[in-house]
Structure formats: C-alpha cells, structure tokens
Amino acid sequence: MKVFVDATKCSGYGACAELAPNLFELDEWGYAAVIGDGVPSDEAAARRAAAACPELAITIEE
Ligand code: SF4
Numbered sequence: 359m360k361v362f363v364d365a366t367k368c369s370g371y372g373a374c375a376e377l378a379p380n381l382f383e384l385d386e387w388g389y390a391a392v393i394g395d396g397v398p399s400d401e402a403a404a405r406r407a408a409a410a411c412p413e414l415a416i417t418i419e420e
Pocket residue numbers: 363367368369370371372373374375388389390410411412413414415416
C-alpha cells in the first residue's frame with residue numbers, strides 16, 4: 359500500500375494528520391504531505407485518514 363496527497367485538492371483541514379500522525383505532516387499553513395515514502399505502518403489508520411479527508415485529496419494505491 360502507498361498513500362498520496364494531491365496538493366491541489368488539499369484545503370488544510372488537518373484531519374489526516376490527526377488520524378494518522380505517523381503518515382502525514384502539515385506545513386505551517388496546515389496543508390498536508392505524506393511523510394517519507396508514503397508506505398503506511400498502520401494501514402487501517404491510513405484508510406481512516408483517506409476516508410476523513412473532506413476534499414478527497416488522499417489516494418491509496420494498493
Ligand atoms: S484531511 Fe485532506 S484536506 Fe485536510 S489536510 Fe489532510 S489531505 Fe488536506
């Protein structure tokens with residue numbers, strides 16, 4: 359599994375970083391980026407984060 363954030367869709371709500379803090383980091387404006395190579399250590403948390411993103415900015419490649 360690999361996780362991607364579409365920076366053009368992210369609106370900086372921060373839900374992803376709250377639900378999966380090991381996988382997403384927020385910049386100073388609250389916009390998200392994937393930490394490291396995007397391979398999650400906790401796949402369930404990654405799925406919860408993707409489902410919670412109000413902008414559908416998170417995609418998961420199985
Ligand atoms: S939940 Fe979605 S919109 Fe919010 S910071 Fe994360 S990627 Fe961006």
